[in-house]
Amino acid sequence: MNLLGNILYDTIYHSTPIILAVLGGLFAYKANVLNIGLEGMIVMGAFSSSLSILLFGNFYLGMIIAVACTLIVGLIFSLFSITLKSNFIITGFGLNILVAAIGTFTLKFMKLSNINLSQIINVNDMKVAIPVVDGIPILSSILSNHTIITYVAFLLIAVVYVVLYKTRFGIHLRVVGENEEAAKSVGLKSDMLKYSSILIGAVLCALAGINLSAERMALYTDNMVAGRGFIAIAAIYCGKAHPVKSSIYAILFGLARSLAINLGLYAGPISGLFDMIPYIMIVLVLLFVSSMESKKTRLRGFRNA
Amino acid sequence: MKTEKMMRSLLGILIPVLSAFLLGAVLILAIGEDPITTYRIMIEKSLFDPEGILKTLHLASPLILTGLAIAITFKANIFNMGVEGGAVLGGFFTGVAGFSLTGLSPIVHVTICLIVGMVTGMIYALVPAILKAYFKVDEMVVTLMLNYAVVVLVKYLSQGVFRDPASGYVATYAISDTAMFNKMFGSNLTMFFFISITVFVILYVVFKKTKLGYEITAIGKNPEFAEAMGMKVSTNIIRIMLISGALSGLAGAGYLMSEKYRFTLDFSGNPGLGWDGMLIALLGSHNPVGVLIASVFYAALKTGSEYIGIYTNVPKDIVAIIQGILILFLSAKFIFERLKIAGKIKSEAVKEGGKA
Amino acid sequence: ACGTKAPETKDMGVALITSAAGPNDNGYNASAIKGLEKVKKDLGLEYRVVESSDVPGSLAELAKAGYKLIFSLEYNFDALINGVGGGKPIAEQYPDTTFVIFNDNPNVKADGSVKHKNVISVLFDVHQSSFLAGALSVLVNENAATLFDSTKYSFTSGDEGRKLGFFGGTKSNGITVFGYGYAEGANYEAAKLGVKYSYISDYNVGFSDSAAGATKANTYYSDGVNIIYSVAGAVGDGVTSKAKEVKKLAIEVDANKDANLPGYILTSVLKNTEVPVYTISEKYKTGKMADVTGKVISYDLGSKATGITDLATIEAAVQASGKAKWEEIKKEITDVAAKIAAGTIKVTNAQAGESFDKAKLTNVMMPND
Amino acid sequence: MYKIETVNLVKKFGEFTANDNISIGIRKGEITAIVGENGAGKTTLMNMLYGLLQPTSGKILIDDKEVQLKSPVDAIANGIGMVHQHFKLVPSLTVYENIMLGTEITKDVSFGGKKLKSLFVDNAKEKEEVRKIIDYYKFDLNPEDKVENISIGAKQRIEILKMLYRNVDILIFDEPTAVLTPQEVDELLESFRELKKQGKTIILITHKLREVMEVSDSVIVIKQGKIIGAKETKDTNAYEIATMMVGRQVVENVNLNRNASGKAKVIYELRNIGTESQPGKKCLQNISLKIHEGEILGIAGVEGNGQSELVKVITGLMESTEGQIFLDGHEVTNLWPKEIRKSGIGIIPEDRYAQGLCVDMTLDDNFIAGHHDNTEYSNRGFLKFKEIEKISTSLIDKYDIRISERTANVSSLSGGNAQKIIIAREFESNPSLLIASQPTRGVDIGSIEFIHSKILELRQRNKGILLISSELSEIMNLSDRIAVMYKGHIIGVVDANKTTATELGLLMAGITRNVADVLEDKDEN
């Protein structure tokens, strides 16, 4: 493959789990709950899918179990943050620590250094060639041969948009986030809506985890999620939780990462610094966007959102 | 009134702690170990053994600082996640100052190192501060991103120009003896603990007694009001972030000079001084005394878990699991108010609240 | 019994502090623990394995608790050997305990004499085994079409494919010692064959983000690299799974991991901590510690503690028509090993502080080292 | 028989009794006004009727049946709707979406002959539905406007429609006119009459006795949590009600020795000030004003014609893009609030909960805001708590601020009392220039009297006052000169002694003097 093709293909590859976490996380964000637990949810998705595929030998069963386990994490998060009115940032951090520790402990208990599924899953079989695109030279190398969840992730951007802005549920959810008093005054069940927003997030994070581990690499290792949940939170913030805008930030991040990796090959000794690109780029883009925006207003000072 | 309130907050902490330990006990039993022995060692060694308690206080020293660094920004409603980066960067450059300067007297060298750490932290914090104060860029995203960038940067530097080539792993040179905090009473405790306590006292006074503390609170609660009342929010954001940066840099500096002595890639540990500090600030509800208590508690857990590994067969990860459960339970402060038993205390307290 | 100077406690036996990777790393640590298990079975010695985030603290506490032989697999020697913060070195505080450290020898004074009698340094000559891996890589790469079934593998051929990849977790002597040995081995065979290779390295892949490792590997493989050698913990597993995906080869490290993905792992460069752990524990049990204390013990190719695997797993993937060539290659590797042992071939040992000059490599270019 | 009735209703906040044995009856199809001083307990009472607060004891009856109102949802189900001062609207949604919130119409899909509900909202049908109800009640609203872009009056109409759409027949209004323009007030009162015709029962809380006299059928007076009087409106008058409420005679303060000569020293001057709300979109243009010593300059205008922006610019919360401002001859253009306050300007902001107060802090903290630098309150960066407490206690007394305990947060104060904190803070700093924006909004008549007298006293001491108010009578009673704003301009400056309400009204509508002269003869009242 040519370099450009590689960069673009990898962009999609790296964006996928972040997009899923972004889409999952923004429901909660819209409902005014900052879900710091995204990271833990992705870990749970990756870990539980890989472990159950290892135990039962079936990818789809693994997917189902992973979704179920991640939903449990989501339920715990909701129970504490909504029903018990906890400080949900602490709850999220607590869950992140807990899930990671459970993963490490289980691996240790099973005397495994990682979960290697390559005997069960052939990564190449997970890729889907798209018939129409497949003929076109460059496009095929970029768009074709991704995994199902990758395609699902990109489709979900549109789906989430429709759900949030065109359905009853979406309207109610946004209202709960924007003005909970207003929601309650017309009898919306704000707690229920918040629960569901978190649980939707859990399902999508489970997919992110599965994509990251079993589907793309047939492998789970400790720490493999490596902060993607936090990156997703950053993307949600940057795009103000708009499904399309936030996803664009996720893709931007994927692009930056792909650039860093692909160009690092030619960078010589300073390639070590290339890993900074994604983070610095997000900051610069934000700076640009914010300064454009702040130029628009003559108002001074800060307001609480 | 006071006692009722204290009872309430005591219960609010005790119940989650006990429940977390109970759940942990179930887990320990499940893997065929003895929870009582485990907990006994954990508590005895971290709090009731002279050497252990000193070690706990030693480990609490940087946490007090990172906790305060975050508390001060959270109080002003600045969602600063950059304390981790500040501590790492501060530690790194303190390390550089610690080995590259020679022939100084200990007092001078130690002072220089501490200043280097603080200044590094301040410069680092200045970036998100300026971006927020003058361009209204979301500080949470910036600080989060910069943390990741710092990790890459110090990795690059510590395996590049500042690397100790004699070392088989990635590390900068060890700092000279003149830059080290000496161990006291034959324990791990050093001067650093007393520095942290001094900083705590200063911040306590700042929070409770000063104009600055007042402005921080006002900005945190209603920035528009604060601005209209002439508190110059942007200047204050920068001021607060600089203090936070100095504290985080100091935490890194002190930790390096009292514990690590050279910069390594795992310098800050896992999850890291800054992240621990974030939880500590949250658990201590952004209040200096709360931060102090939470730091010591957290450090005791750390010390205790080290001893568990040596005296029992309970794997370390169990401690991490208990810690996760604990944090989870502590997050729900109101948990006990929902229990029927506590109903009485609550109604009493409400009555009292109205009277005072 | 806390705090007060403990009266001579009973001998608690052997303890081992793992490195940060933990006991289940399927390599470095796991292999040492295997040694302890064997010690227990054969010699009846009790042992304790400790995961520590405060190595000096654990060393002191274990010594205080009565362990007389303590292995420490983590790089963290300052407090043990030199003392920090005005404290005495731990080795000096507990003279009755023997401390065994790995991969480095900080226990020497400037004049070359030993600092502490109760410290043993264990070194592995992994530069030598990496040399073998480098030689093997070039030989296999040159003959890939002969050796492997082209329907099952897709190697890049010709000059495009004369590239070797190296992934290191960090850039340190402990890692470059592998990489430089590997480059020299490759150079040795390339020179013999009169071909030019490039050696592309990345010393920043870390030890845990296997996902990132896999994508980096992907860029290497699609750039024409046919074999990637990774010395990067779990990242290596990401690389091997990518090797399988793109139908090329990877080289693993520490333990014998050839069977993890049979046919896609060319070999594993061994760093077998089991051997020193067993040997030293045996000395301890039999009261012959004086043989080893204060010494530096180096394990070279002959010791079996380092080397490459017996290649049996990859051999199964060699097609019938390539068997003859394969035997030839194996023979060559055996010869090279013998030459190293005999000192005819000298390999740079970066870990021992020997400097490495990439300009001296005639047939291997190292553009980004 | 009453439509709604309370029996011995009591509400306590801790030890403090906000409502003390309230028994009232509201007749069906009538408009009942409830009046009383700030902090008398009106809002508390209404909140109980709407299910927002639970009574400590006592009963609520609707159509003679006792009801339990645990939440607003219960109240609405029982036919009670309330329009709050703080609107419960969602700014990012449209008018129709807000009205339909919670009762959305979804697109139905036919499936095998059966109709199934889908998840998707049928926007077209919702719009149609909302348009119908808007037309029925003859309201001026566009269903498709976004709520964040519409006027306060329109927002209020949405709230009313929201309730009407849910078929309530009792409507409670808590100070609905406080933030409306005079024109909007008239429209609202007209709507009340319309609603009454439709058979709705209305409860109206207001501090404006003109409105009470104009629309109500009966009036109930509350004082310190107790009912102290209930009358048929036709049997009483504003004067009597005021006296009942305050317990003494209330006078209307009027500036008696107006001086529009402009001969005194100029202490504050705006020269051609302008700014924009968005790039290229001017919201202020060419504002030139002078304030002399001992002068009250009133700014009148229909809300939304740039008054808010003007106040923001001169108080440092917004940047001006053109022009200059001088205080005592020194330029103070585009200074930040800090410097502006230091230069001796006192500010009563328009939005008290955004800029004037921090509701989550205590009274003490709010008193010292902006003056915490003064040596009176702090010394080398340390706050003097003893002094602060002393001063705060004396201010509570002097300004008659009703609060259950001094250390409570401002959030527990009624609106009028909250406003008095600002008044106290700003007057005590003894400013040389006072910018007072809507100083008496939501304040009871007794307090209005007090605040007005304070403003006049300041004038007496030769200070300058810029008074911005949507309450025309306030402007006319106090000002020496009156400037009228229209579409970001000063459309005219008139001598308060010589002008009339009609002239001002025309100017506010954008009709300039010449035209006004012609029309002047025709007018009267």
Ligand SMILES: Nc1ncnc2c1ncn2[C@@H]1O[C@H](COP(=O)(O)OP(=O)(O)OP(=O)(O)O)[C@@H](O)[C@H]1O
């Ligand atoms: N949540 C609360 N906690 C404590 N005290 C309260 C609370 N809400 C109201 N109060 C007190 O109850 C009294 C009545 O308040 P309420 O808001 O009913 O007055 P109001 O008649 O509506 O006044 P205004 O005319 O200023 O709106 C006030 O003294 C107020 O301080």
Ligand SMILES: Nc1ncnc2c1ncn2[C@@H]1O[C@H](COP(=O)(O)OP(=O)(O)OP(=O)(O)O)[C@@H](O)[C@H]1O
């Ligand atoms: N942000 C504001 N700035 C200026 N005046 C305000 C503001 N909000 C409310 N007011 C005025 O203050 C008065 C008292 O406010 P208060 O909080 O008591 O409202 P309320 O009567 O309790 O209404 P509700 O019960 O709907 O909350 C209101 O009548 C209104 O005119």
Ligand SMILES: [Mg+2]
């Ligand atoms: Mg009220």
Ligand SMILES: [Mg+2]
């Ligand atoms: Mg009110």
